[in-house]
Amino acid sequence: MYDSSRVYLWDNLKFWLMILVLITHSFVNYMSYDKSGLVFLLLGSLCMIRMPLFTIISGYWYKEKDFKTNALRLLYPCLLFSLVEFIEGRIFCGPSYPWNCFGFSMWYMFVLFIYSIITPFLTKYVSLKFLIPISFIVSWIIGFVPCVGYEYSLSRLFCFYPFFLIGLVLRKVEILNRFENKIVWYIILFSTLIIGMVLMYRYSDFYLYQKFAKGYDSFGGLIRRVMMQVLCVGASVALLKVFPRDKRWYSLYGTRTLNVYMLHMSIIFPLIYGVSSYYNLGRFDFVFCLICVPLLCVILFSKIIDDIMKSVLLKNKL
Numbered sequence: 001m002y003d004s005s006r007v008y009l010w011d012n013l014k015f016w017l018m019i020l021v022l023i024t025h026s027f028v029n030y031m032s033y034d035k036s037g038l039v040f041l042l043l044g045s046l047c048m049i050r051m052p053l054f055t056i057i058s059g060y061w062y063k064e065k066d067f068k069t070n071a072l073r074l075l076y077p078c079l080l081f082s083l084v085e086f087i088e089g090r091i092f093c094g095p096s097y098p099w100n101c102f103g104f105s106m107w108y109m110f111v112l113f114i115y116s117i118i119t120p121f122l123t124k125y126v127s128l129k130f131l132i133p134i135s136f137i138v139s140w141i142i143g144f145v146p147c148v149g150y151e152y153s154l155s156r157l158f159c160f161y162p163f164f165l166i167g168l169v170l171r172k173v174e175i176l177n178r179f180e181n182k183i184v185w186y187i188i189l190f191s192t193l194i195i196g197m198v199l200m201y202r203y204s205d206f207y208l209y210q211k212f213a214k215g216y217d218s219f220g221g222l223i224r225r226v227m228m229q230v231l232c233v234g235a236s237v238a239l240l241k242v243f244p245r246d247k248r249w250y251s252l253y254g255t256r257t258l259n260v261y262m263l264h265m266s267i268i269f270p271l272i273y274g275v276s277s278y279y280n281l282g283r284f285d286f287v288f289c290l291i292c293v294p295l296l297c298v299i300l301f302s303k304i305i306d307d308i309m310k311s312v313l314l315k316n317k318l
Contacts, residue, residue: 009245011254018257026293044207045196052232059167070116078109092273107153135162143215159212189238253301259309260300
């Protein structure tokens with residue numbers, strides 16, 4: 001039963017962020033053909049909020065747990081569904097699908113597992129007011145290190161940690177109960193999204209920087225990473241302040257986003273990298289990628305899937 005005492009803000013946010021994940025992962029192939037179209041620019045700017053805000057939420061609700069609990073909760077599903085996504089990736093993408101990464105989307109579970117290990121140690125010896133700027137500086141420097149990139153999700157490991165720490169700070173300073181002028185926050189939110197769209201239109205590769213998946217070999221790349229981080233933080237905090245905090249029709253489904261995150265590529269791989277890639281769908285391809293496939297993935301929010309995943313993820317042992 002859905003707990004009536006829950007703070008609905010988080011469930012509401014997670015539901016819509018997960019919808020964004022479904023849309024962008026379904027639409028990624030189509031987006032690669034037109035990097036100046038309005039749909040690409042809009043989705044690209046919304047993507048800035050997606051995983052950084054998920055990471056901020058994880059940091060906000062972070063609680064120190066023992067290694068076994070963290071391994072069962074984070075590492076086990078990461079390895080299990082990395083294997084599933086690897087098999088599907090090789091089937092539908094061919095031998096070019098990389099083996100040295102944590103699936104298509106399991107990198108997030110991997111970095112959260114590492115954060116759960118290092119955060120108690122770091123916060124014990126370093127104050128957050130120093131740790132956050134240090135983590136940002138490390139994320140900038142690490143971009144110049146050739147061996148830190150997409151492989152094993154190392155670049156993301158360093159680049160998303162500042163957002164995780166920001167989540168810790170937001171809880172400590174109780175920012176959600178302060179600075180209540182929503183007009184200001186709406187201005188910040190729309191300004192960051194518009195600036196993101198302009199930068200993506202001006203620089204064709206700026207969209208890639210929201211992934212924080214690869215490094216760079218010039219100060220231009222460093223500047224773009226910093227700009228992307230500033231936009232991500234601004235848009236994420238603004239969205240936290242303006243998003244509905246009361247119960248909505250979709251609030252319950254926000255509690256099941258982990259199931260969708262684990263399983264959605266099992267629908268997207270055959271339909272996007274199979275059907276859409278191998279068959280000429282013509283004008284319908286746009287509708288198929290942007291609407292049909294994400295809508296099909298919505299079944300993963302169902303109670304039946306939730307009950308199955310509780311057993312698969314060993315939640316009775318947590």
